Amino acid sequence: MARPKDxxxxxxxxxxxxxPEGIRGQVKHMKKIAEYLRTQAAALTAMADADNLKGKYAEKLGEESRGLGRKLDEAEDRYREVKGHLSNWADELEEFQRRADKALGDAKDAQRVIDSHAARADDKTPTDKQKDKKKESDDSPEEDPALKRAKEDLEDARKRLNTAEGDYTERSNHFAGKIRSSIDDDMKDSWWTDFKAWVADAEWLKDWTERLSWLATAAGVIAMFIPVVGWIALGLTIAVTLSHITLAATGNGSWFDVVMDIGALKMARNGLKAAKAIKALQQSSRKTAAGLADDGAKAGAAAANAGARKTAARAARKRGGTSSRNRNAARARKLRLEAENRVAGKRAADEVRDADLPEATLRDKAGTIGDAKLSQQMKDIKKWRDQYPDNPTLTDNAAQAQRHQNMLQGSWAVGTGLDLGDKFGNDVSGGAYDRMKGRMEAPVGQW
Known part of the structure; x- marks a missing residue:
């Protein structure tokens, strides 16, 4: 049940x-572990006592098996005792919360009565207010009984909450001491156990992770208008993912958070790949369009000076009364005309390659999630397709670019949905979302 927030x-x-329910879930988990340890300890003891083991290794195996069996027994004692403490604490915690919630409900009822009387008092004339104030200072018995009872109820609720809070603090310290006593035995914890305990005590890590998550969300929104911020959002998301992995692996967080982070990173990766592919297609379309412009300009220039080139070619081949000087001049004229054709083609190709990207409208930018540069590249691809509609390369490039744009939009929608769902899912579900995530908590080595 979700706790009151106000x-x-x-x-x-x-x-x-x-x-309390989360604690009981951990108790059930610890009970299963204790049962498993007890079974394994019994199996090792039986192995050590077996009479059918022969040879030099038998004594060593039996000794090691007994030793490991004793350690498993000690570990089982830990789990059994701790789960008992936690189970009792869950029951008492539930009772403390019931008392506190009851006090809060009574206090809110009393406060509503007090506020109602205060509102009515505000509507009185100054003379009436002075009279009421004098009555209050004289502790007049004429004070409204309902108001007096509400004030008493509010004070009583405050005392009951103070008592519940004091009992909560005393009993939580009691059970914390019991748990520390249960785990203070001869068993030596591994570095992993110590690390898990350190993470459990590092409340700042969870707070830091939460803040980074919101920063990543904010950076993602800003990136719609300033694309370079997208790399900051990606870096923040990676940091949040690593932190969630640390929390989940040590039993202090949910693996569901890790799955959500990986999904968000996958969507971000898809978006980056789509943007990169669109840029490559735009460059390919420019190159293809430049080649077509080159060929078209050369063909146009060649058609314009075709007669002059033919005349020069005939003069260059003419023999008889024509001097070699005239033939060489005709040959040079023909070569100059051909060079002019090539220059015309190169000029046209350069104009295509060096042309500014088309201006992007707000609608164009919306199609690329606010990335102005990307929307210009998309518009450029379509521009050359429309200018050379019969070219299959330009047509195919435009189709591929549209598919990548759709992928970009879909990745952004899914990633944003995952992010918003994770941040507000618990509010929408009345706490069910967090309980579901709680069922996916398990440290590495205790699945």
Whole structure:
């Protein structure tokens, strides 16, 4: 059950936080582990006591098996004792929260009565207010009984909440001591156990991860208008993913968060790949269009000076009364005309390659999730396709670019949906989302 968020008029926040159902879930998990350890310890003891083991290795194997069996017994004792403490704490925590919630409900009812009387008092004339103030200072018995009872109820609720909070603090310390005592045995914890404990105590890590997650969301929105910020958003998302992996692997977070982060990274990767592919297609279309412009300009120039080139060619081949000097001049004229054709083609190709990208409208930018450069590239691809509609390369480039743009839009929509769903899912579901994530908590080595 979700905890109340508004504790006015008694507190700024929840004085008895905790999740009894989440604790009971951990108790069930620890019970399974204890049962498994007990079974394995019994199996090792039986192996050590077996009479059918022969040879030099038998004594060593039996000794090691007994030793490992004793350690498993000690570990099982840990789990059995700790789960008992946690189970009792869950029951008491639930009772403390019930008392606190009841006090809060009574306080809100009393505060509504007090506020109602205050609102009516505001409507009175100055003379009436002075009279009421004098009555209050004289502790007049004429004070509204309902108002007096509401004030008493509010004070009683405040006292009950203070008592519940004090009991909560005392019993939480009690069970914390019990748990510390249960795990303070001869077993030596591994570095991984110590690391898990360190992460469990590092509340700042969860806060840091939450803040980074919101920063990544904000950077993603800004990237719609300033594309370079997208790389910052990606870096923040990677940092959040690593932090969630650390929390989940140590049993202090949900693997569901890791799955969501990986999904978001996958969507971001798809978007980056799509943007890169569109850029490559735009460059390919420019190159193809430049070649077509080159061929077209050369063909046009060649058609324009075709007569002059033929005349020069005939003069260059003419023999008889024509001097070699005249033939060489005709040959040079023909070569100059051909060079002019090539220059015309090169000039046309350069104009295509060096042309500015088309201006992108707001609608164009919306199609590329706010990336102005990408929308210009898309528009450029379509421009050359439309200018040379019979060219299969330009037509295919435009079709591929549209598919990549659709992928970009889809990746952004899915990634944004995952992000918003994760941030507001618990509010929408009334706490069910967090409970679902809680069922996917398991440290590495305890699946």
């Amino acid at each position: 504790w006015h008029p008694l507190r700024e926040g929840d004085p008895v936080p905790g999740d």
